[in-house]
Amino acid sequence: MKKKRLTIIYRLLLATLLLSTTQVFAAGAAFHYQLDLNAHLLSDEQGRLTAIEMHWLYDKALSDTLMDGEDLSATKRDSTLKRRAADILEGLQGVQYFTKALKDQHPISFAPVTQYSLALTKESRLQLSMVLPLTQAEALNGHVLQVIVSDASAVGLATFVTRDQLTLSDSLQAQCQAPKLTQSQLGVIDQHTVISETMLIDCR
Amino acid sequence: MINRTTISLISGLLLIPVNVQAAGTNFFLQGLYHPMMVPAQLIALFALALLIGQQGQRSLCRVPLGFVLALSLSLLATRYYTPSWNSELVLLPLAALTGLLVILKREWPLQLSMLLAILIATVVGLDSAVPMIPGLQARKIYASLAGSGLTITSLLVLVSIVSFFLRNILQGIALRVLGAWSTAGAILVLTLLLAPITLPN
Numbered sequence: 465m466k467k468k469r470l471t472i473i474y475r476l477l478l479a480t481l482l483l484s485t486t487q488v489f490a491a492g493a494a495f496h497y498q499l500d501l502n503a504h505l506l507s508d509e510q511g512r513l514t515a516i517e518m519h520w521l522y523d524k525a526l527s528d529t530l531m532d533g534e535d536l537s538a539t540k541r542d543s544t545l546k547r548r549a550a551d552i553l554e555g556l557q558g559v560q561y562f563t564k565a566l567k568d569q570h571p572i573s574f575a576p577v578t579q580y581s582l583a584l585t586k587e588s589r590l591q592l593s594m595v596l597p598l599t600q601a602e603a604l605n606g607h608v609l610q611v612i613v614s615d616a617s618a619v620g621l622a623t624f625v626t627r628d629q630l631t632l633s634d635s636l637q638a639q640c641q642a643p644k645l646t647q648s649q650l651g652v653i654d655q656h657t658v659i660s661e662t663m664l665i666d667c668r
Numbered sequence: 669m670i671n672r673t674t675i676s677l678i679s680g681l682l683l684i685p686v687n688v689q690a691a692g693t694n695f696f697l698q699g700l701y702h703p704m705m706v707p708a709q710l711i712a713l714f715a716l717a718l719l720i721g722q723q724g725q726r727s728l729c730r731v732p733l734g735f736v737l738a739l740s741l742s743l744l745a746t747r748y749y750t751p752s753w754n755s756e757l758v759l760l761p762l763a764a765l766t767g768l769l770v771i772l773k774r775e776w777p778l779q780l781s782m783l784l785a786i787l788i789a790t791v792v793g794l795d796s797a798v799p800m801i802p803g804l805q806a807r808k809i810y811a812s813l814a815g816s817g818l819t820i821t822s823l824l825v826l827v828s829i830v831s832f833f834l835r836n837i838l839q840g841i842a843l844r845v846l847g848a849w850s851t852a853g854a855i856l857v858l859t860l861l862l863a864p865i866t867l868p869n
Contacts, residue, residue, distance in 0.1 A: 529695075548803060552802050
């Protein structure tokens with residue numbers, strides 16, 4: 465009886481050790497996520513840049529994390545997504561929407577986002593759509609525009625994936641060359657690399 | 669014939685993907701294991717725990733309380749404040765100093781241990797902020813902070829108790845050796861952090 469009890473205890477200890485070890489390796493790696501970006505530059509009748517329309521596709525893990533415990537039943541789905549969109553936008557406002565724009569190396573300021581929506585794809589991935597308006601329209605003819613996306617905390621990787629992910633309005637297409645995409649490492653925070661992606665639009 | 673132990677082992681291994689997934693979205697677990705991944709925090713906590721145990725029962729009963737209070741406040745403060753300074757550059761010197769006090773093996777005033785505990789707790793807490801993820805629910809943030817707080821406190825209390833029982837072993841030499849390791853380790857890591865790395869041509 466004593467031997468049987470010891471065997472059970474031994475197996476329980478082994479199982480606990482195994483589970484603990486896997487938990488350590490699993491949870492030891494800090495949370496990271498990827499955002500796949502799609503952007504479209506909007507312009508007015510005079511061909512001036514007025515806003516950047518962005519669509520962010522969250523990875524599955526982050527989508528699950530952000531929607532964990534939320535009511536997505538048929539009757540509550542829309543209101544839940546609307547509420548979560550507002551929460552996400554509030555957080556993004558604090559980090560300047562991970563986006564900077566430079567015109568000839570001079571920063572362009574953005575106004576707060578008021579047009580946005582959140583959807584859940586068939587693969588249960590969140591897609592955030594928003595229009596990032598400029599505080600004032602900017603003429604790009606004869607200038608170089610850079611759109612830079614980066615998470616300074618190195619937790620997230622916001623990536624355009626390819627240069628085709630940024631498109632121009634018709635009037636901007638007439639003024640500017642096709643965008644060029646570059647990626648650079650800005651530094652390391654807690655052993656995580658801060659990566660920045662820059663879309664360069666030459667309108668000279 | 670596969671015996672039951674082998675089946676238990678295989679069953680445990682098969683649970684790995686489940687655990688990886690569970691830990692990935694479980695912020696309490698993430699917080700629980702976060703301190704294990706920050707060596708500077710571990711060295712500082714270890715040195716402090718050695719000092720607390722070495723100083724005797726009065727220290728063991730009071731200093732951890734001050735530590736827990738300071739830690740709780742600093743963990744909550746991470747919701748509103750992100751320090752711009754490098755916490756390693758604060759924790760490692762504190763660890764080295766604390767280890768030195770252990771090496772010297774004197775009866776230090778309780779206020780000194782308490783001050784060190786509060787300083788270390790504050791820095792460790794501020795260094796345990798939850799990753800900035802826009803839209804992350806507050807309950808997940810607090811779950812992660814609670815997990816971190818639990819691990820940090822448990823480590824401190826556990827090592828303090830062990831240190832308390834070791835304090836008179838071999839006339840206290842065992843603890844002094846551990847204190848020396850803490851100091852040496854902290855100084856080594858600090859040196860590597862501060863010294864510029866130049867590659868040979």
